[in-house]
Amino acid sequence: MCLGVPGKVVEVNDMTALVDFWGVRKPVMLHTVDEPVAPGDYVLVHVGFAIRRIPPEEVEETLAFYEALLRAAEEDLMAAEVQSEIRTPEESP
Amino acid sequence: SYRTVLLGHGSGGRLMHELIEKVFRPLLLPPETRVLNDAAVLNVDGLRLAFTTDAFVVDPIVFPGGDIGRLAVNGTINDLAVSGAHPLFLSAAFILEEGLPMDTLCQIVDSMRQAAAEAGVPIVTGDTKVVNRGKADKVFITTTGIGIVEYEGTLSADQARPGDLVLLNGPIAAHGITVMLAREQIEFEQPVRSDTAPLHTLVAAMLRASSRIRCMRDATRGGLASALNEIAMNSRVGIHLDEDRIPIQDEVKGACEILGLDPLHVANEGKLVAIVAREDAERVLEAMRAHPLGREAAIIGEVVEDPRHLVLLRTRIGGFRVVSMLAGEQLPRIC
Amino acid sequence: MNRLRSPKPSERLEFRDPERVQAFRRALERLCADHQEPISVMHVCGTHEQSIARFGLRSLLPPNLHVIMGPGCPVCVTDMPEVDEAVYLAEQGMIIATFGDMFRVPGTLKSLAEAKAEGADVRVIYSPWEALQIARETDREVVFFATGFETTAVATAAVILSGPPKNFSVLSAHKYIPPVMEIVAEMPQTRVQGFLAAGHAATITGWKIFERFVERHGIPVVVAGFEPLDILGALVQLVELIRRGEKRVVNAYPRCVTPEGNRNAQRLLWEVFETESGVWRGIAYVPNGNLRLRRKYAWVDARVRFEIRLSEWLRDAPPRLTQECICGNIMAGIATPYDCRLFGKECTPETPVGACMVSSEGACRIWYEYGGHITGPNM
The missing domain is CATH 3.90.650.10 (PurM-like C-terminal domain)
Structure with missing residues (x-):
C-alpha cells in the first residue's frame, strides 16, 4: 500500500535532495526523513518524500541475514532428512 | 457500458478494444473482416495495396527525441511496414488551435519534412482546419499512408502457430x-x-x-x-x-x-x-x-x-x- | 551448502538474485512439506500483492501455503462517501488533485475519471508536493484528495506544515493500518495463522506497535519488505513461527524498520492528524481506522471550508450495486470472488463496482483476468 523505492542521494540543498534511481534523477523532499542525509546515502522514497535513511551497513546486514536464514533452513531440513532416514528402515515392510 | 467516452478508451488497451468491438466494428466494418491489423491490405487489379490511417494527439507536442510531426510520419510508415508493404505516399491533415504560435507550427511541419525526406516517403496531399481556442490542444495531426505489398507470405495477427x-x-x-x-x-x-x-x-x-x-x-x-x-x-x-x-x-x-x-x-x-x-x-x-x-x-x-x-x-x-x-x-x- | 555467488552490484539494492530466490523456494517447500492441512497467512498491503504478482512469486510457493490479500490497498478500502465527496467538489468547479490509484474508483454516481470526462478539472499527481505546486500556479481552489495509509499521510502532513497558499485544501481519506488488523484478526471466520505486516507503514510506526496485537490475538507477525527475497525470507520465518507455535513479532526488514520507527515522521503525522472511527469500504466500522485533520488545521480542511451536501446531491442516485459487493469478505480472506453475484457480470475491470475490481492488484481483478491465481505455465 506504499510503493517505496530506494535511491542514492546525489546532492542535498536545504529541504530537497536530488536522488538517483537506476540512472534517473529526481528531486525528493526531506521533511519526513528520520535522520539528516548526505550525498552517498541511500534513502527510501514514497510519493516523492524520503521516509528513511538506509544505513549502508544495513544493506550488507540484510544480505548476511538472508544467508543465515538459508543456512538455518538448510540445517533444519538436513536434521529432518537424517531423522527420516533413521525412521524409514523400521517402517520398511 | 460507459455513458461517455473516457480517456482510457484511447489507451490501446481493453477499453479501446471494447469501443472498437461495440461501436466501430458493427457499424463500419464489413461483417467478414475478422482480424484488425495495423493496415488494411486491399486487392486492386491484382496489386496488393496497403492502406492505413492514424491520428496523433501527443501532449506535450515537443519532447526529447522528437515531436508530434516526426511521430506522425514515422508512425504511419511503421503501420505500413509491419503489414509487409513498401511505403509509397503519405497524407497529413492538421487541426490547429486558434492562437498556436506560427513558429511552433513551422517547427513541427519542418520536422515532418525532415522525417519524410530521411525515410524517402513523400507527403503528397493534406488539409488544414482551425478551431476556436480551447477546442483542440495546440495541434492534432491525422495521416494516411499507402504502399504496395510484395511479400508472398500473409502477415496477419491470426497467423501465429505453436512453435513459432x-x-x-x-x-x-x-x-x-x-x-x-x-x-x-x-x-x-x-x-x-x-x-x-x-x-x-x-x-x-x-x-x-x-x-x-x-x-x-x-x-x-x-x-x-x-x-x-x-x-x-x-x-x-x-x-x-x-x-x-x-x-x-x-x-x-x-x-x-x-x-x-x-x-x-x-x-x-x-x-x-x-x-x-x-x-x-x-x-x-x-x-x-x-x-x-x-x-x-x-x-x-x-x-x-x-x-x-x-x-x-x-x-x-x-x-x-x-x-x-x-x-x-x-x-x-x-x- | 555451496557458497552462493554474491549478487551483482545492480542487484545489490534489489534483493532479486534468482539463485537465492530458488534457494528460499526450496526451503519453503520443505518447511511446508510435512504440514498436512494448508497454512493461511495474510498480508494487508497492495504493494505486497503488487510485488507478489509482478515477480510471479505465487507460482513459487508450495501449494498448501496460501498468501491471502487482506484489506491493504487504499483504493480497496476508501469508502464510497469519500469518493463522492471528491467528485462533488470536482463538480463545483474546483481543481481536484488525486493519485492515479483513485482516478477510476467508482463513486455512487461516477468516478473522478468520469467526472473529468464530463468537464471537471481532475489532475493526476504523483506526489502531494505537486498538488501544492498546482495551487501556487492558480488562484482557483485546489483540493488534494489525500488517500493512502500513514506512510502517505506523513507526506500530506509535511505539505500542510510547509505553509501552503490559501487556495489549497485537503480532503483527507487517509487510513491507519494497526486498527484494521485487529478487526480482521477478530473476525470469527478468519482462518489466518500469521500476518505479514507492511514494511513501509512500519518504517513510520516502528514494529513494536505490533507486540500488543500478537499478545492479544496469539497470531505471529513478520514485518516484511517488498523485494522478492524480502517477501520469501519473511514467509520462511512466518511459517517457522507457525510450525513452532511461537507467538511473537519478527522484523524481517531491518534496513528500513526499527523498533520505534521514524520519530520525525510520527511527530509530523500526529501534529496534523488524529484517528477517527469510520467505515472502510466493504470491511465494516473500523474504530480509529481513519486519519482526519485536527481542529487546529481546519483552515486547510476541505470538509470544513466547503459545504459538501452529499445527501441532496445523491438524492436520485441509482440503487447502489455496492450493497451486494462482498469485497470486504474477500479482503478478510473468508470468501472468493466466485462467491459474489456481481463478479464478471455487473462488475468487470471496465465497469468496476467494488474497489477490488478497480485496483490492478485487487483480488477480484486478478481473479477476473487470470481466472484465479495462475501459478505456472502448465497450471
Whole structure:
C-alpha cells in the first residue's frame, strides 16, 4: 500500500535532495526523513518524500541475514532428512 | 457500458478494444473482416495495396527525441511496414488551435519534412482546419499512408502457430516514459528519449531473410503487452515470454519502478514485435541486428498451445505471471 | 551448502538474485512439506500483492501455503462517501488533485475519471508536493484528495506544515493500518495463522506497535519488505513461527524498520492528524481506522471550508450495486470472488463496482483476468 523505492542521494540543498534511481534523477523532499542525509546515502522514497535513511551497513546486514536464514533452513531440513532416514528402515515392510 | 467516452478508451488497451468491438466494428466494418491489423491490405487489379490511417494527439507536442510531426510520419510508415508493404505516399491533415504560435507550427511541419525526406516517403496531399481556442490542444495531426505489398507470405495477427518464436527489435518503454516525464510535472533529469524511428528498411531486411514471418506488430499504445495479447487472441494461441531477454534501458526501468508502471504496458514508437517460424528465427535475428534500428534485437519468447490464449511471462527470478492487456490509460501509482 | 555467488552490484539494492530466490523456494517447500492441512497467512498491503504478482512469486510457493490479500490497498478500502465527496467538489468547479490509484474508483454516481470526462478539472499527481505546486500556479481552489495509509499521510502532513497558499485544501481519506488488523484478526471466520505486516507503514510506526496485537490475538507477525527475497525470507520465518507455535513479532526488514520507527515522521503525522472511527469500504466500522485533520488545521480542511451536501446531491442516485459487493469478505480472506453475484457480470475491470475490481492488484481483478491465481505455465 506504499510503493517505496530506494535511491542514492546525489546532492542535498536545504529541504530537497536530488536522488538517483537506476540512472534517473529526481528531486525528493526531506521533511519526513528520520535522520539528516548526505550525498552517498541511500534513502527510501514514497510519493516523492524520503521516509528513511538506509544505513549502508544495513544493506550488507540484510544480505548476511538472508544467508543465515538459508543456512538455518538448510540445517533444519538436513536434521529432518537424517531423522527420516533413521525412521524409514523400521517402517520398511 | 460507459455513458461517455473516457480517456482510457484511447489507451490501446481493453477499453479501446471494447469501443472498437461495440461501436466501430458493427457499424463500419464489413461483417467478414475478422482480424484488425495495423493496415488494411486491399486487392486492386491484382496489386496488393496497403492502406492505413492514424491520428496523433501527443501532449506535450515537443519532447526529447522528437515531436508530434516526426511521430506522425514515422508512425504511419511503421503501420505500413509491419503489414509487409513498401511505403509509397503519405497524407497529413492538421487541426490547429486558434492562437498556436506560427513558429511552433513551422517547427513541427519542418520536422515532418525532415522525417519524410530521411525515410524517402513523400507527403503528397493534406488539409488544414482551425478551431476556436480551447477546442483542440495546440495541434492534432491525422495521416494516411499507402504502399504496395510484395511479400508472398500473409502477415496477419491470426497467423501465429505453436512453435513459432517472438522477436523484438530493441529496448522497450522509452517513448511512453519520455512523454509521461515531460507531461506529469515529474522532474527527472532527462537521460530518457523517445525511440521514434521509421522501421520500413528494418522490416524490408527481415522480409528478405524469411518467407515464414507470420505477423508483425507496431507496439505503440498499450505497449508490448497489448500487441502480443492481440496476436494471442486472433491466432488462438498462448505466448510465453522470458523477462531476462526483454531489453530495457536502466533509466527507463528506474522511471517505471518509481511510478509503479509495468514497462510491458508503456508505449513505444520505434519498436516492432515479430512472430517467426522457429527454423528461420536465427536468420531473421541476424538480419535485424545488422540494421541500426535492430542492434539490440532479441528472441524474447515463443508461441505455445494454450486454450485460454494467455500471454505468460517467466520473470527474472524464475516465477510466472500473466501479462494482461492494459485496461484504461496508464497512470503513475503510489500503492 | 555451496557458497552462493554474491549478487551483482545492480542487484545489490534489489534483493532479486534468482539463485537465492530458488534457494528460499526450496526451503519453503520443505518447511511446508510435512504440514498436512494448508497454512493461511495474510498480508494487508497492495504493494505486497503488487510485488507478489509482478515477480510471479505465487507460482513459487508450495501449494498448501496460501498468501491471502487482506484489506491493504487504499483504493480497496476508501469508502464510497469519500469518493463522492471528491467528485462533488470536482463538480463545483474546483481543481481536484488525486493519485492515479483513485482516478477510476467508482463513486455512487461516477468516478473522478468520469467526472473529468464530463468537464471537471481532475489532475493526476504523483506526489502531494505537486498538488501544492498546482495551487501556487492558480488562484482557483485546489483540493488534494489525500488517500493512502500513514506512510502517505506523513507526506500530506509535511505539505500542510510547509505553509501552503490559501487556495489549497485537503480532503483527507487517509487510513491507519494497526486498527484494521485487529478487526480482521477478530473476525470469527478468519482462518489466518500469521500476518505479514507492511514494511513501509512500519518504517513510520516502528514494529513494536505490533507486540500488543500478537499478545492479544496469539497470531505471529513478520514485518516484511517488498523485494522478492524480502517477501520469501519473511514467509520462511512466518511459517517457522507457525510450525513452532511461537507467538511473537519478527522484523524481517531491518534496513528500513526499527523498533520505534521514524520519530520525525510520527511527530509530523500526529501534529496534523488524529484517528477517527469510520467505515472502510466493504470491511465494516473500523474504530480509529481513519486519519482526519485536527481542529487546529481546519483552515486547510476541505470538509470544513466547503459545504459538501452529499445527501441532496445523491438524492436520485441509482440503487447502489455496492450493497451486494462482498469485497470486504474477500479482503478478510473468508470468501472468493466466485462467491459474489456481481463478479464478471455487473462488475468487470471496465465497469468496476467494488474497489477490488478497480485496483490492478485487487483480488477480484486478478481473479477476473487470470481466472484465479495462475501459478505456472502448465497450471
